[in-house]
Amino acid sequence: MRSQLTDYGLEFNKIPLYCDNKSVIALCCNNVQHSQSKQIDIIHHFIKEQVENGVVELYFVRTEYQLADIFTKPLARERLEFLIKKIRMQSMSPETLEKLADEEEE
Incomplete structure (x- = not known):
């Protein structure tokens, strides 16, 4: 729905996503592929893609x-x-x- 509304010219702020895992945030915000990150869950790949597309912004929370x-x-x-x-x-x-x-x- 968000992408459809964007096609009509509506703009949105990035969706804040709060994460308590600094390693996940680093993996999602870093474009480098590490050998340790080859077996990441599909959800992390999805989130990384959303961060790269500017849809989601990750924040650390204790x-x-x-x-x-x-x-x-x-x-x-x-x-x-x-x-x-x-x-x-x-x-x-x-x-x-x-x-x-x-x-x-x-």
Whole structure:
């Protein structure tokens, strides 16, 4: 969709992608092929291509602030609660959800 809209003359900023692995960032931003990088996952090749095409921009983020972990990994309760606060997510009881649904219907 992005490429179609670009064909119509619409411009977009680069998509920020936050990564907690400096080696992956270096591989994706460096045009040199290393012997150690021959067996990289397909996703890394895709990301590298997107960086080269100017669609994505990679940023380093320390592991403890990697918000995507909440959706991709099992986490300890303290870490889960920390990340929930960071993304401003709220946990609601079934009673609260029911009240909100009732308010919507009115």
